[in-house]
Each structure stands twice: as structure tokens, then as C-alpha cells.
Amino acid sequence: MPETMTSADLRTRNQVRLLRAVHDAAAPITRAEAARVLGIGRNTAAALVGELERARLLHEVPAEAAGRGRPTTLLVPHPEGPLAFAVDFREDTWTLASVALGGAITELEGGEHDRTPRVFADLRAAIARHATDRLAVVGLATSGPIRDGHRLHISHLGWDEVDLAGLIGPDWPVTVIDNDARLAGLAEARRGALRGMGTAMHFHIDFDIGGTLLLGGDAQRGAHNIAGEFGHMPLTGSPLECMCGARGCWSLDVGANALVRHFGARPGYGEGRELAREILRWAEDGDAEASAAVDANAAALGTGLGALANALDPQAISLSGLGVDLIRLRRDTIESHCAAGLMAFRRDEPPQILAGTVGDAGPLTGAAEIAWDAILAPDRVKALLQGA
Amino acid sequence: MPETMTSADLRTRNQVRLLRAVHDAAAPITRAEAARVLGIGRNTAAALVGELERARLLHEVPAEAAGRGRPTTLLVPHPEGPLAFAVDFREDTWTLASVALGGAITELEGGEHDRTPRVFADLRAAIARHATDRLAVVGLATSGPIRDGHRLHISHLGWDEVDLAGLIGPDWPVTVIDNDARLAGLAEARRGALRGMGTAMHFHIDFDIGGTLLLGGDAQRGAHNIAGEFGHMPLTGSPLECMCGARGCWSLDVGANALVRHFGARPGYGEGRELAREILRWAEDGDAEASAAVDANAAALGTGLGALANALDPQAISLSGLGVDLIRLRRDTIESHCAAGLMAFRRDEPPQILAGTVGDAGPLTGAAEIAWDAILAPDRVKALLQGA
DNA sequence: CCTGTTATGTTCTCACCAAGAACAAAACCT
DNA sequence: AGGTTTTGTTCTTGGTGAGAACATAACAGG
Known part of the structure; x- marks a missing residue:
């Protein structure tokens, strides 16, 4: 506004x-419910909805009567209203989906790519295949920090400061972009385990740890749009040097790389993810070596969470990626190490540690959220209303 | 709103x-300037100011003409308008001040106390001595976390979960309270070195480190109002156990306690502060032992700042308390260790490390800010306007 | 000293907005 | 079948900021 x-x-x-x-x-x-929620009169609500219907932003359908009272209407997305497209751009695959007001996701197409920026041409083509005049904004989730919103850095694809302006050109629809871990957190805050919480955190555990601080349902971006690299704080005392250039990063002890390293494999961004999943399976089957690796991972995870809780006081922390498995297999280890890292006076009210409920769809869901945020921006809504 | x-x-x-x-x-x-800033017409501004003048919230005084054009008026606090009182409650002293709209501070009274909660009765009496019907809200800065806004925990006074409801009773004027480090940060964000920054951090270095994350000019409070204990994250690999109950806390390596420990003195909350200041002086005079202690302090400070910058991406970080001395004496050490802790791709744009400009008045200034925030809350302003 | 320029104050009209009251309508309950 | 409940609809009303037109008080320059 x-x-x-x-x-x-x-x-x-x-x-x-x-x-x-x-x-x-x-x-x-x-x-009628909307009127109550907004604290406005029924007459005003009727007027507002009427205009929104004419602008093809909302549609009213008869609601089946529930109890007494004159029947009312349900507010649903307009069948010809604007749509957001959401793209989840991963290591070597991508997914394109269409998302209606309300968040309903319809998967449109998926594909693989050759890990070069050429994939953006494929994405543009896929969008063009499905785009109609209803397409309003594209939301795109990618991994890696996106400095100042346009300088993309995806280390495991070897993309070093790729300028998005060269990839997402003027022929693209309006596009908003953010990184996957942050968007997964946003998805949990808006539609998942963190819904309604004023202060919360989310961590996506893959090769390493990415995350975001969620305040009032919004993900924090920092001064240069590169906040959230919690994995690159030295929280667990590792003596190793990290690929990021710093030393002792939390990510050296948590995530697929850390699991793999336990098995003497050289961590990197190749088959590490598959091996890490196998290690989890072995641990589940009782393998001692694998169990020790998972124990260490869970312990380091908990230690870091405790430290961060001291600083930022989240009501809850949700996890995605490997974090979900670690919660399933080692909740006690995580929680006890978290508690040990908490200041004593916090221990009677520790942050809840939750498995994310949006799951694998986190980045896509988050991308849809930022796209709809753009559509529902006051100026844009105003323009849509005037155009109608 | x-x-x-x-x-x-x-x-x-x-x-x-x-x-x-x-x-x-x-x-x-x-x-006229206000009208431009707010983007409203001169006529509207005149109407708004007129009502505010009648409500004794603003006063118009003739402005000396600057250049051409019809002379306008300056908007100043109303001589009979509401005032905030601010209290800076410290280890064994307190200060009471009156603060007008605009932030002008008038010190009213100060005193010492016996480190027991009885001091709150003294504070109440001091406030009563100076209060007129203009007093609107009292803002109070204290050290220590204030859980859920009312459970006060000041370890170095031995106050463990003191209930503020028992100290600040119904006979008090409306009172808002927060901890000193957070308020010092708020003061920097509103009126000091961090003014205008979207994402910034502030750390107050005393016995240990307290701080706050500042977003859009507001200090973050967390889910239980106890965010900001950045000093209790294990960022520098200390093997020691911390008084807080955790292990390896950053504060064990930075601050008065850490300086004192370097000299074999048992750190605590007694004469530590004076000794720490002496160590700084000795270091300035070239004493080798003291210099080593200060070096280590500055290095650990920088390391921690780098780690936090990775996670939260502040535009700038300001310091108060001993941090100001450390910047003066060891800026290079702080910055080089900060850079070493930064992810490599951040090093060309590191967070600015600034000495706070509000200085020792930080907690008092911050307390005045939260008091005025309460006065300028829409509901309150509305009531004042209707009462007039 | 007089006149034109400039920035601001003042007055008035206007389009717009949400609240509120009164009434109508459509379901349920007994 | 009649009362109750909830919502929709209509109309009036008080209030808000925008904008245009004009008034006013300073300065600048001849």
C-alpha cells in the first residue's frame, strides 16, 4: 500500500x-464470512466483491446452506482471472505449474536440463507453451543466493554471478525470483507448519543448510537479498575449511555433504545426495556406521538450532529436505542437543521443532506465493480494477 | 493502525x-514541507495540523522566511502537549529524563540503588516528583531479557524471573519496558548510525554481548520477547562453559568478562568493568599483555560479526559500550576477522562496522522511542483528538 | 519604490468511501 | 405454518482528501 x-x-x-x-x-x-473477518459491513462487502467480480479477480458461486439464515455465496477465483505461474528450478530438473488465487497448484510441465544457463530459454519456451492472457506473474525458485535480486550464484552448477537480466529478458512475463530454501520457508509460513507464527525459522537441509527467518509470515531478505545462509556460521566447532571460503561452517556437520564425509567419500555436488539417502536407509536398518553418521548429523543440527534460538527466539523451527528424515529418525538427539545449546532459562519453553508439511513442494509453493504477492500488490489491483 | x-x-x-x-x-x-513529505495537499495539511494543534499535539510557530514565497510555520511540539518519560535503569544507578515530541531529552533526576527490586519504588517516586498531567507514557530500559514482556531476569543483580507486574503496578503511568541492548540498537536505528537502513544489527558490548536485529527501523523481539542473545551463540569455538548454561558462547571471548579472564581474574559481575577499562588503557599505552587481550577480543568480535553477517546480511553493524573502544583501537583486526568469517562472495561488500553515534545515551534514547511509539499509536492519537 | 516572481495559505466544490438503519429474502426449527 | 436466524439490498449520512482558484507575504530586479 x-x-x-x-x-x-x-x-x-x-x-x-x-x-x-x-x-x-x-x-x-x-x-458474509469475509465481511466479518475484515470487519466491514455486509453492504460494503457486497460492493467490493461486485467490483472484483467485474474485474475478474473473484467469482461468486452459491454456497450450499449451512444451518439457518439466507444462503450466501462462496468467494472463489474467477474462471477467467489472473494466474500465477510457478517454476521450481532444481539441480537438473525443472517444474512449471499454474497457481490460482487461493493457492491451488496445477502442474503443467517438467523437464531436465544440462546445467547451463540455456535452461532459461527452455523455461521461457515452456511458459510460452502454456501462457494465456490470464498469466500475470511468474514466480521462480532457484537454489543459491541471488544478490541484489539479479546476480545469481549457484555454486554446484558452477554459475558464478550470472546476471539474471541476461536470462530473464524483456520478452518474459513479469517475473519474481528467490532462492529455494527461503521460498520453502515462506511456504511453511503461509501454508504449512509455521502458519500464523509471528517469529519462526525454516531450514532446508540438502547438501548443506539454507534457511530463512520468518517474521509475520514474511521471509527476511537482508540488505543485499542474501540473508539466510545460516549454514555458514561456525556453530558446531568444525575445524574444516568450507567451500564457501569461511571455516567451521555448520553445514560441514549437517546435510548430505556431512553424511557422505562420514563415510570417507569426498563430499561434493555429485552423487552425494543419493549416497546420503542410502546412509539414512542403512541407519534405519541398523547399520552401526551409518547410525553413527546420522547421530552426528542430528546432534550437530540440534546444536545449531539451539544457538540460533538463543539469538532469534523463534516460536518454532521447521525443517525440510533431509531435515524431515532426521526428525523422523533422531528427534530426541536433535532436541536434546538443541536444549543443551539453549540458555538455561529458555529450556522450559524451547522452540518447537517441526517437520515441514509442505514438503517437497516447498520451493514451488513459495514461488507461487511471491508471484501472488506481486499480483495482489495494491497498485496492480488498482490497475486491474480500473481496466475493468 | x-x-x-x-x-x-x-x-x-x-x-x-x-x-x-x-x-x-x-x-x-x-x-509545507510536511505536506510534501506526506504527499498530501497544502489544504489537507492545514486541516490536519489545525486539529493536532487543538489536541495539543503540535504547535505552529512562524518560520523565518527562507528565500521567496509566503512564509510558513514550523511544526514543533505543543508547549502543553504530552511528554514521554524515559528511565535508564542500570546496574547500580538510574536516570530519569523527559522527552518531547521530536526526541529532545531533558534529564530530570538520577540516583543510585541497592540492587534490589525496591529501586522500583524509588523510580516511581522520582517519576511522581516530576510528573504533570502532560506525562503520557514511561519508557524503561533495563538490562537482561524480559520474557513475555513481564518476567524480568537480571543475572548480575541476582534477579531471577522477577515479575514486573509486582514492580510496575496499577499506580504507575502507562509504562513500556525493554532491555538496554535492544533499546540502544533501536536508538541507533532511529537517531544514530543505522538511521534509514532496512536491515542492520547493533551490539552492545559490556560484560557480555547483547544485541538486536533492526529491520525497517524496528527492533525484533522474537516469539517470547527474548530475541537478541547473540552473545550466547558458540561462534568462536570457546571450550568454556558459560554462566548462561550453554557452552562456548561468543560472549566468553568478547566483552569485559573476556578481557578480565585474559588477566587471570575471575570474571563475574563485580569490578570486572573497571578492570576491563584499565586493560584497554594499558593496551593503549603499549602494554604487551593487555594488547594481546585486546587483540583476542577484537579478533573474536570480528569472527562473530562475520558469521552473523552471513546469516542475516545486514547493511551495517553498529557497536556500543566496549565495542566503541575496540573499533577505535582495533578496527583492522575486527574487520579482517569479520572478512575471514564471511563467505567469499560477500567480501567485496562486507557490512559496515560502525561506532554507534548515540553513545552512552542509547538505552535512554531507545526507551524514549518506545514510549513515543506508544503515544503515537493510532488508537491513542485518535483518543487524544476526540478528547480535544 | 514599484512590479513581477515564487511559495505558501485559504476557501470552496467535488468525487468517493464506509457506516448504519431499515427492510427484504431465503433458509432452518418447532 | 409461523417464528427465528442469517444474509442480501437499498438508501441516507458524515467524513475525507483532491483539485482548482484565489489570496497573501516574502524576495528580486529594475
Whole structure:
């Protein structure tokens, strides 16, 4: 919302709030319910919805009566309304999906790629194959930090400061981009295990640890858009040098690389992920060596979480990727090491440690969220309303 | 601002914005200037100011003409308008000050105390001595975490979970309270070295390290109001056990306790602070032993800052307390160790490390800010306007 | 000293907004 | 079948900021 507000902006503001209420709700809400939630009168709600319907942003369908009272309507996405596309761009695959208001995801297409920036041309082509005039914004999840929003750095693809302006050109639809770990956290905050929490954290554990601090349902980005490298803090006393250039990083003790290193394999960004999964399976089957590796991983994970909880005081911490397995296999180890790292006075109220509920769809879901954030920006909604 | 807004709330919103513009400005602004800043018309500004003047929130005084054009008025605090009182409650002294809109501080009284919660009765009495009906809100800075906003824990006074409800009773004026390190950071963000920065951090280095993450000019509080214990993360590999209950805390290597420990003195919360200052002086005078202690302190400080910058990506980091001396004496050591702890790709754009400019007045200034935040809350402003 | 320029204050009209009251409608309950 | 409950609809009303037109008070320059 623009700082300055005229009485006309007030209307836009309430319409955005209404759209957000529809988008954020777990299930479709009725018009009367929306009026109650927003604290506005039924008459005003009717007027707002009417305009939004004409602008093809909302659609009213009869709601089956529930109890007494005159039947109302359900607020659902307009069948000809704007759509967000979401792209989950991974190590060697990508997925393109279409996402309606409310967050319903329809997978459109997937593909593999050759790990070169040429893949962006493929993505553009895939988007073009499915795009209609309903496509409003593309949200893209990628790994690696995206400095200042356009300088992409994906170390395991060997992409060093690739300029997104050269990849996402003027022929693209409006595109917003962020990194996968942050978007996975955003997805948990908006639609998953962290919903409704004022202060929370999320960590995605893959080769190493990426994460984000979530405040009021929004992911923090930092001054240069590269916040969230919690894995590169020296929290567990490792003596090793990290690929990132620092020493003793938490990620050296947690994640696929750390698991693999326990088995003497040289950690890197090749088959490490498969081997790590195997190690987890071996540990589950009782293999002693594998169990020790998983124990160490879980312990280091817990230690780091405790340290971070001291500093940032999250209500809960959710995990995705290998973190889900570690919770399943070693919750006690994680929690006891977390508690040991907590300041004593915090131990009676430790952060909840949760497995993410959005799961593998985290980056895609998060990408959809930032795309819809862009669509539901006041200025854009205002333009859509005026155009109609 | 309430989520729900009627057209009347719009007026309040703009009046709050106007008051904030006056409060936040470095120097008094004119009415025409305020209109430009807020993006409203001169007519609207005149109406808003008129109501605020009647409500004794603002006062207009003729501005000496600067260049051409019809002379305008300066917006200054109303001579009979509300005042905030700010209290800086320290280890064994306290200071009470009165703060007008705009942030001008008038020290009223100071005192010593016996380190027992009885001091709160003294504070209440001091406030009563100076209070008039202009007193609106008291802001109080204390050390130690304040869990859930009311459970006070000051380890070096031996206060363990003292309930503020028993100390700040219903006979007190409206009082807001927060801890000194966080408020010092808030002061830097609002009126000091961090002004205008979207993401920044502040650390107050005393016996140990307290700090806060500052986002958009506001200090983060966490889920239980106990965020900011950055000093209790194991960032520098210390093998020692910390008084907090964890192990290896950063604070074991940085701050007065760490300096004192270098000299074989048992760190605690007694004369440590004086000895630490002496060590700094000896180091300045060239004493080798003291220099080594200061070197180690500065190195550990830098290492920790680098780690935190990886995670949170602040634009700048400001320091207060001993941190100011460490910057003065060992900026290079701090910066080189910070750089070594940074991920390599961050090193060409490291966080600025700044000495705080609010200085010793940080907690008091921050306490005044949270008090004025409470006064300038939309609901309160609305009530004041209606009462007039 | 007079006149034009410039920035601001002031007044008035206007489009717009949400609240609220009163009434209508459509379901359920007994 | 009639009362109850919830929501939709309509109309009036008080309030808000924008914008245009004009007034005012300083300065600058001849």
C-alpha cells in the first residue's frame, strides 16, 4: 500500500485485504464470512466483491446452506482471472505449474536440463507453451543466493554471478525470483507448519543448510537479498575449511555433504545426495556406521538450532529436505542437543521443532506465493480494477 | 493502525504520519514541507495540523522566511502537549529524563540503588516528583531479557524471573519496558548510525554481548520477547562453559568478562568493568599483555560479526559500550576477522562496522522511542483528538 | 519604490468511501 | 405454518482528501 492514501486508495486497500483473505484461507470463504473477518459491513462487502467480480479477480458461486439464515455465496477465483505461474528450478530438473488465487497448484510441465544457463530459454519456451492472457506473474525458485535480486550464484552448477537480466529478458512475463530454501520457508509460513507464527525459522537441509527467518509470515531478505545462509556460521566447532571460503561452517556437520564425509567419500555436488539417502536407509536398518553418521548429523543440527534460538527466539523451527528424515529418525538427539545449546532459562519453553508439511513442494509453493504477492500488490489491483 | 479502516481512520492515519514525520525529523520541519513529505495537499495539511494543534499535539510557530514565497510555520511540539518519560535503569544507578515530541531529552533526576527490586519504588517516586498531567507514557530500559514482556531476569543483580507486574503496578503511568541492548540498537536505528537502513544489527558490548536485529527501523523481539542473545551463540569455538548454561558462547571471548579472564581474574559481575577499562588503557599505552587481550577480543568480535553477517546480511553493524573502544583501537583486526568469517562472495561488500553515534545515551534514547511509539499509536492519537 | 516572481495559505466544490438503519429474502426449527 | 436466524439490498449520512482558484507575504530586479 502506498504510504499516501486518498479515500480512493482506501477502497483498493480493502479490496486487497479481501483478496488476501480469500487467498490465505485454507478453504473457500463466504462473502458474509469475509465481511466479518475484515470487519466491514455486509453492504460494503457486497460492493467490493461486485467490483472484483467485474474485474475478474473473484467469482461468486452459491454456497450450499449451512444451518439457518439466507444462503450466501462462496468467494472463489474467477474462471477467467489472473494466474500465477510457478517454476521450481532444481539441480537438473525443472517444474512449471499454474497457481490460482487461493493457492491451488496445477502442474503443467517438467523437464531436465544440462546445467547451463540455456535452461532459461527452455523455461521461457515452456511458459510460452502454456501462457494465456490470464498469466500475470511468474514466480521462480532457484537454489543459491541471488544478490541484489539479479546476480545469481549457484555454486554446484558452477554459475558464478550470472546476471539474471541476461536470462530473464524483456520478452518474459513479469517475473519474481528467490532462492529455494527461503521460498520453502515462506511456504511453511503461509501454508504449512509455521502458519500464523509471528517469529519462526525454516531450514532446508540438502547438501548443506539454507534457511530463512520468518517474521509475520514474511521471509527476511537482508540488505543485499542474501540473508539466510545460516549454514555458514561456525556453530558446531568444525575445524574444516568450507567451500564457501569461511571455516567451521555448520553445514560441514549437517546435510548430505556431512553424511557422505562420514563415510570417507569426498563430499561434493555429485552423487552425494543419493549416497546420503542410502546412509539414512542403512541407519534405519541398523547399520552401526551409518547410525553413527546420522547421530552426528542430528546432534550437530540440534546444536545449531539451539544457538540460533538463543539469538532469534523463534516460536518454532521447521525443517525440510533431509531435515524431515532426521526428525523422523533422531528427534530426541536433535532436541536434546538443541536444549543443551539453549540458555538455561529458555529450556522450559524451547522452540518447537517441526517437520515441514509442505514438503517437497516447498520451493514451488513459495514461488507461487511471491508471484501472488506481486499480483495482489495494491497498485496492480488498482490497475486491474480500473481496466475493468 | 487497525486492520480495518473507515474513512475516519484515514484521517487518524495521516495525522499519525504527520506526527511521525515531525518526531523523526532531525530538525523541525515546516508545514509545507510536511505536506510534501506526506504527499498530501497544502489544504489537507492545514486541516490536519489545525486539529493536532487543538489536541495539543503540535504547535505552529512562524518560520523565518527562507528565500521567496509566503512564509510558513514550523511544526514543533505543543508547549502543553504530552511528554514521554524515559528511565535508564542500570546496574547500580538510574536516570530519569523527559522527552518531547521530536526526541529532545531533558534529564530530570538520577540516583543510585541497592540492587534490589525496591529501586522500583524509588523510580516511581522520582517519576511522581516530576510528573504533570502532560506525562503520557514511561519508557524503561533495563538490562537482561524480559520474557513475555513481564518476567524480568537480571543475572548480575541476582534477579531471577522477577515479575514486573509486582514492580510496575496499577499506580504507575502507562509504562513500556525493554532491555538496554535492544533499546540502544533501536536508538541507533532511529537517531544514530543505522538511521534509514532496512536491515542492520547493533551490539552492545559490556560484560557480555547483547544485541538486536533492526529491520525497517524496528527492533525484533522474537516469539517470547527474548530475541537478541547473540552473545550466547558458540561462534568462536570457546571450550568454556558459560554462566548462561550453554557452552562456548561468543560472549566468553568478547566483552569485559573476556578481557578480565585474559588477566587471570575471575570474571563475574563485580569490578570486572573497571578492570576491563584499565586493560584497554594499558593496551593503549603499549602494554604487551593487555594488547594481546585486546587483540583476542577484537579478533573474536570480528569472527562473530562475520558469521552473523552471513546469516542475516545486514547493511551495517553498529557497536556500543566496549565495542566503541575496540573499533577505535582495533578496527583492522575486527574487520579482517569479520572478512575471514564471511563467505567469499560477500567480501567485496562486507557490512559496515560502525561506532554507534548515540553513545552512552542509547538505552535512554531507545526507551524514549518506545514510549513515543506508544503515544503515537493510532488508537491513542485518535483518543487524544476526540478528547480535544 | 514599484512590479513581477515564487511559495505558501485559504476557501470552496467535488468525487468517493464506509457506516448504519431499515427492510427484504431465503433458509432452518418447532 | 409461523417464528427465528442469517444474509442480501437499498438508501441516507458524515467524513475525507483532491483539485482548482484565489489570496497573501516574502524576495528580486529594475
